[in-house]
Amino acid sequence: MVTTEPGSGRPLRGTSPRSPSVKDVAVAAEVSLGTVSNVLNRPDRVSERTRERVERVMRELGFVRNESARQLRAGRSSTIAYVMLDATNPFFTDVAQGIEEAAEHADMSLFICNSDNRAAREARYLQRLQQQRVQGILITPVNPDDPTLDEVSRHGTPVVIVDRVGSIENHCSVAVDDVLGGRVAIDHLLDMGHERIAVVGGPQSIGQVRDRFTGARAAMQDAGRSPDDLAVVGTDALSVSEGRSAGERIAGMPRSSRPTAAFCANDLLALGLLQQCVALGISVPEDLAIVGYDDIDFAAAAAVPLTSVRQPRRDLGRTAAELLLDEDSNAEHAHQQILFTPELVARGSTRHS
Numbered sequence: 001m002v003t004t005e006p007g008s009g010r011p012l013r014g015t016s017p018r019s020p021s022v023k024d025v026a027v028a029a030e031v032s033l034g035t036v037s038n039v040l041n042r043p044d045r046v047s048e049r050t051r052e053r054v055e056r057v058m059r060e061l062g063f064v065r066n067e068s069a070r071q072l073r074a075g076r077s078s079t080i081a082y083v084m085l086d087a088t089n090p091f092f093t094d095v096a097q098g099i100e101e102a103a104e105h106a107d108m109s110l111f112i113c114n115s116d117n118r119a120a121r122e123a124r125y126l127q128r129l130q131q132q133r134v135q136g137i138l139i140t141p142v143n144p145d146d147p148t149l150d151e152v153s154r155h156g157t158p159v160v161i162v163d164r165v166g167s168i169e170n171h172c173s174v175a176v177d178d179v180l181g182g183r184v185a186i187d188h189l190l191d192m193g194h195e196r197i198a199v200v201g202g203p204q205s206i207g208q209v210r211d212r213f214t215g216a217r218a219a220m221q222d223a224g225r226s227p228d229d230l231a232v233v234g235t236d237a238l239s240v241s242e243g244r245s246a247g248e249r250i251a252g253m254p255r256s257s258r259p260t261a262a263f264c265a266n267d268l269l270a271l272g273l274l275q276q277c278v279a280l281g282i283s284v285p286e287d288l289a290i291v292g293y294d295d296i297d298f299a300a301a302a303a304v305p306l307t308s309v310r311q312p313r314r315d316l317g318r319t320a321a322e323l324l325l326d327e328d329s330n331a332e333h334a335h336q337q338i339l340f341t342p343e344l345v346a347r348g349s350t351r352h353s
Helices: 022-029 033-041 048-061 067-074 090-105 119-131 147-154 178-191 207-222 240-251 267-280 313-329
Strands: 079-084 109-114 136-139 159-162 172-176 197-201 231-234 261-264 289-294 307-310 337-340 343-345
Touching: 022 033, 022 048, 033 048, 079 090, 079 119, 079 313, 090 109, 090 313, 109 119, 119 136, 119 147, 136 313, 147 159, 159 313, 172 178, 172 313, 178 197, 178 207, 178 261, 178 289, 178 307, 178 343, 197 207, 197 240, 197 267, 231 240, 240 261, 240 267, 261 267, 267 289, 313 337
Parallel strands: 079 109, 079 136, 136 159, 159 172, 172 337, 197 231, 197 261, 261 289, 289 307
Antiparallel strands: 307 343
């Protein structure tokens, strides 16, 4: 226990305050260490009177159970982790909320890490999480084919890939059919009568961007149009600022060939494009119709409500966490690759009021 100056309550010089230990509780409650341990871990083995006395002493001393030490002794943790790709994108925070719901239901704690789309940072987090003996890792990886993910699994830590399609043999994965998402976005713009359509997004190293653009090209082909008719406006990131930059480039095109509609690879790009259109006096949707992707909460709240391809973000996270927990606890677990279906939500950015 902490030694204090008589009558002051202050620690003596040369001593430092520390948290009360199990031994301190046992001494103050006049019981054995085993009794305190039973109160913490097997309260049914202790009489109600003794349990109440020990719990009262714990409160008086300010005793806090050292859960990490207990888990270290047991060789397992009651914590799972999510390594998200980009904490600035509300899509991933919504996914994290779904993971948190499943973790809370299973009485688990959740670590959240942000790789910031950097492979080296992601690798450091994976190493640290293994050192912390987390029960499992959910990850939206920079590269879903990174062999490091397989190594983590081989070392005994289950891994579930979120918003990417991973190795069927080695991991569960939960994603959305982004090829279909690209199709429904372009189908909507074609149904609205648009002939000149731009696709906005990048870099192409991001799998979701490639898949969404693949779907866009397939929709053009199915409509009897050449996929090359799509004007590609590449970006360096999926951000609002890159969306504004894309708006500058579209506005600078000759009016006779300027796109009358744009499909953006995510909502942040679409919102940036919408902002730039407003700043430049380009009317949405009269001069330029805009479709985003993800249907984050800000989409419906934009100055011109944004048409978007909706992903079931919380369902993605919740399902991924449930697969992770099943892999950890079920000896008969079989890896699954779950693909959700996206849905177009039409709003004012593509439809005239």
